[in-house]
Amino acid sequence: MERNLSQQLRADVQSAVRDAIGRDGLVNVPHLAEMVRLRNLAENVAREDIELLILQQAQSSGVAMSFGRDGSAQQPSSLQ
Numbered sequence: 001m002e003r004n005l006s007q008q009l010r011a012d013v014q015s016a017v018r019d020a021i022g023r024d025g026l027v028n029v030p031h032l033a034e035m036v037r038l039r040n041l042a043e044n045v046a047r048e049d050i051e052l053l054i055l056q057q058a059q060s061s062g063v064a065m066s067f068g069r070d071g072s073a074q075q076p077s078s079l080q
Helices: 007-024 029-039 047-061
Strands: 026-028 064-066
Touching: 007 026, 007 029, 007 047, 026 029, 026 047, 029 047
Parallel strands: 026 064
Antiparallel strands: none
């Protein structure tokens, strides 16, 4: 079932992805999703739903993604 998410939440995801790309050159999907979820607690959206939005945004930007839950945004060794 697809959930209708607020424009504010969607804008927060877009901004967070853009900031992560500018800062780290990649998007750590679970870490970013948790940050967005905590900023939008009143909306009661599951982190997994936010992860999907972040994944879609990152894919459309063509940026590298990481999936570490520790918050680190280290580049894979093949990119260093």
